[in-house]
Amino acid sequence: QSVLTQPPSVSGAPGQRVTISCTGTSINIGAGFDVNWYQQLPGTAPKLLISGNNNRPSGVPDRFSGSRSGTSASLVITGLQADDEADYFCQSYDRGLTGSVFGGGTKLTVL
Amino acid sequence: QLQLQESRPGLVKPSETLSLTCSVSGGSISSGTYYWGWIRQPPGKGLEWIGLIYSTGSSFYNPFLKSRLNISVDTSKDQFSLKLTSVTASDTAIYYCARLSMDCGDTSCSFSAYDLWGQGTMVTVSS
Numbered sequence: 110q111s112v113l114t115q116p117p118s119v120s121g122a123p124g125q126r127v128t129i130s131c132t133g134t135s136i137n138i139g140a141g142f143d144v145n146w147y148q149q150l151p152g153t154a155p156k157l158l159i160s161g162n163n164n165r166p167s168g169v170p171d172r173f174s175g176s177r178s179g180t181s182a183s184l185v186i187t188g189l190q191a192d193d194e195a196d197y198f199c200q201s202y203d204r205g206l207t208g209s210v211f212g213g214g215t216k217l218t219v220l
Numbered sequence: 221q222l223q224l225q226e227s228r229p230g231l232v233k234p235s236e237t238l239s240l241t242c243s244v245s246g247g248s249i250s251s252g253t254y255y256w257g258w259i260r261q262p263p264g265k266g267l268e269w270i271g272l273i274y275s276t277g278s279s280f281y282n283p284f285l286k287s288r289l290n291i292s293v294d295t296s297k298d299q300f301s302l303k304l305t306s307v308t309a310s311d312t313a314i315y316y317c318a319r320l321s322m323d324c325g326d327t328s329c330s331f332s333a334y335d336l337w338g339q340g341t342m343v344t345v346s347s
Contacts, residue, residue, distance in 0.1 A: 111266050145333040147267075154316055154340050155267065160333035161323070198267055202331055208280050209257070209269040209320075209331070 112137065113199050113212035120218040121189045129184040129215045131199030137210055139180035142202040146175055146184045149196040149214075158197070159184060186217070194219045222247040224317050224338035232311075232345050238304040242317030242338060249298045250275040253329060255320040256300045258291065260313040261340075268313075272320060273300055307345045314340040 114132040121127040131144060138144055144162050147155035157166055159175040162182065172188045182199055199212040227241040242256070249256065258270035271281040273291045281289050285304065293300040304311060319336040322329040 143332070147334070154337040155334070156337070157333050157335050160321075160335070166335065200267075200334070206269075206283060208272065208282060209259075209334075211259075211267040211269065213266040 111213035112203055112206070112210035113201060115197075115199060115212035115215045117213070118216045118218065120220055121186075122220045123189050123191065125189050126185065126187045127189060127217065129186075129197050129199075129217070131182040131184070131212050133180050133182075133201060133210075135180060136205050137180075137201045137203040138177065138182055140204055144175065144177050144182035145200045146173075147198045147200065149198065150192075151195070155198060189219055191219050193217060222319070222336060224319065224336060226315060226317050226338045226341040228341050229343055232307055232343060233347050234308055234345055235306055238302070238307050238311060238343060238345075240302045240315055240317075240341065240343070242300050242302075244298040244300075247298075248295075249293065249300065250295050253322040253324055255280075255322065255331070256293065257318050257320050257334065258302050259316045259318055259334070261316070262310075262313045270302065270315075309345050312343065312345045314342050316340045 146159040148158045149155045162177040163175045174185045196214045198214045203210040223245050225243045232238050255272040257272040271291045273279040273293050288305045290303045317338040318334040321332040321335045323332045
């Protein structure tokens with residue numbers, strides 16, 4: 110069981126908007142630690158998508174955005190495209206673990 | 221540009237020691253403000269943090285693995301390594317090495333994001 114909770118799956122049609130949630134507790138996200146998001150295409154390593162809650166690394170389209178509030182964070186993808194189909198993971202820091210924690214991952218299906 | 225590449229141990233027998241090395245190419249493991257980490261992913265499951273090490277040898281371990289884990293760094297070879305003892309089938313996973321960037325202010329630094337990943341190596345624990 111992962112420390113951060115994500116929905117197992119979300120789906121949307123091309124062009125639509127989807128939101129993926131990531132829920133933590135008072136010793137990780139709720140303690141003010143930043144949330145990062147990773148995209149894992151099938152058969153590949155995870156790739157950094159959003160850092161520091163809402164910062165996009167160079168090359169990541171502005172269709173991807175993130176936010177954090179309280180003990181939760183969200184990843185929003187607008188203008189869904191077929192090649193957005195992937196697993197998405199959130200990650201933060203946890204005081205109890207004294208290290209990184211990940212969400213269980215959310216599989217995005219583009220209908 | 222900087223790249224990470226894990227070694228490929230393949231099959232490990234139960235109760236034996238899993239050894240992995242991550243080679244950093246295109247740059248030095250000692251340059252910049254980065255920690256170097258190991259993360260694993262059991263087949264069909266999510267990501268699990270294993271541990272981190274800095275070029276000075278300062279390290280952080282997942283407390284659930286700490287009793288079986290050792291992470292070391294060899295700056296002369298630009299490599300860092302993982303040893304996990306007494307493995308069982310539950311240690312079967314894809315093992316990734318990754319670079320953890322740091323956000324540094326005037327007086328302190330904090331962990332940022334895993335901004336660079338190796339391609340991963342599948343390790344199967346089976347007799």
